[in-house]
Amino acid sequence: MEGAQRQALIEQVGVAARERAALASSYLARVRAATARLEATSRSSSDISDALLAVGDHANLDVDPPTASRWKAFTLVKLVVKRLTRWYFVYVGQQITSLGYAVIRFGTATVERAERLEEATQALQERVDALEARVEQLHHDVDDV
């Protein structure tokens, strides 16, 4: 396929997508939101919201481990172990997941409080700067007199 043909095809696909967009807009919005939550990249290793997101990811414990193996015997062993221990891991897993969510709530509350304090500090700093400028101006005025 020639480059121009391929480009035309990609454009046709784009047109088709735009035409279909309205047909399933609410479902597509749901799909986009769900996949966006799994975006691979983080903004920065020190970003507090990303760190909280990571806690959220890790808080969801999966007590249903994969049992596939390259060797059939191992698959069988894994299945047997999984069935025998499932009750135990579900019991423990639920508690750890709850703990995870409690940590997220605590973290979210802490982040929000820190952000409010940051805003308040910023506003106070601006008032102090304005007052300092005013005092300096008054000093100049006194000197001039």
Place this chain on the structure above:
Amino acid sequence: MRIDQFLPTFVPDDAIANHVLCSRDTFRQEGYESKIWADEILAPLHNQARQYLEYSGGADVVMYHASTHSPMVDFLRARPEPLVIYYHNITPARFFTRWEPLAADSMEAARVELRQLVPITRLAMAPSRYSETELIELGYPRTTVSPLLVNFDEYEKRASRKLLARLRGNGVGNGARWLFVGRVAPNKCQHDVIGAFAAYRHIFDPNARLQLVGGVTSDLYYRSLRRLVAELGLEDSVELLGSIPFEQLLAVYHSSDVFVCLSEHEGFCVPILESMHFGIPIIAYGAAAVPETVGDAGLVLGDKDPLTVACAVDRILSDQSLRAELVRAGRLRAHDFALPNTSRALLKTLSCFLAKHQVKRG
């Protein structure tokens, strides 16, 4: 004349391990001696390689396959033999920071090691221009592109009949069968494939099915994929098959209608070539080395919005002449990468290197 190859992990049915084995056979057929040395050697490859710490020297050229962090790098830096590296690419750490922080650190360490090898490396090879560019940016003075060796004869083996029957039987009402093969890792973006598949199923084909094949690199990402599948109500149509035996992989290829790759980082992507070999049309997102590997034998998209990908798949599967053209182009492209062609290219590169450095064949 002896060319020894070193790699951190030697794992069966792995693209790097297969390349190393094919390279060794190519060297031997050409009259060179050649052995494989690795840090971790998994069954059934124990008799194909030896632990690298037992290495006592004797090679005229040492070839290191760089892809991950390894203590082997310090070992090689202290060796006197001329060093050639083959850079399979290292996934940028940013893809793993959120999911597997330890793996992210390991990838950072691997990049540091790659930089440390610059002063002692005589020749740096890569399977794609994309990876070669990284080598040039790191300061490697002599670089070249040398294709990955893939032995397509292996793909003529018999596929698992049981799985083939199951997969073909699953196509209730002849729904389209989507496929992606690659390790379950955040840079491979299986979540985008699932999203696009959900859109396709909702709009075009409620009987469509998706098979995701590949071992798990990130457990957390894998679990998130499973939750995504459940959230979108796709439990009955999406299969996360994990790492499967080769005969089952063949069955999956034989039963698929379209290969959808929405990876954001690939150093080459062998499954694209495999799909071409099996006559499966390719739809891919144009990131990293993917456009290079696909060439003109697939549809490379500039964005991977679920609806765009779904419409692209629908177009390819509903337009028979377009599909036939892509399949034909794919088979030609796969032929370019046939072992006789790629091994010849590898030997040519190495012969030029040996001649330049006056390493004479004995």
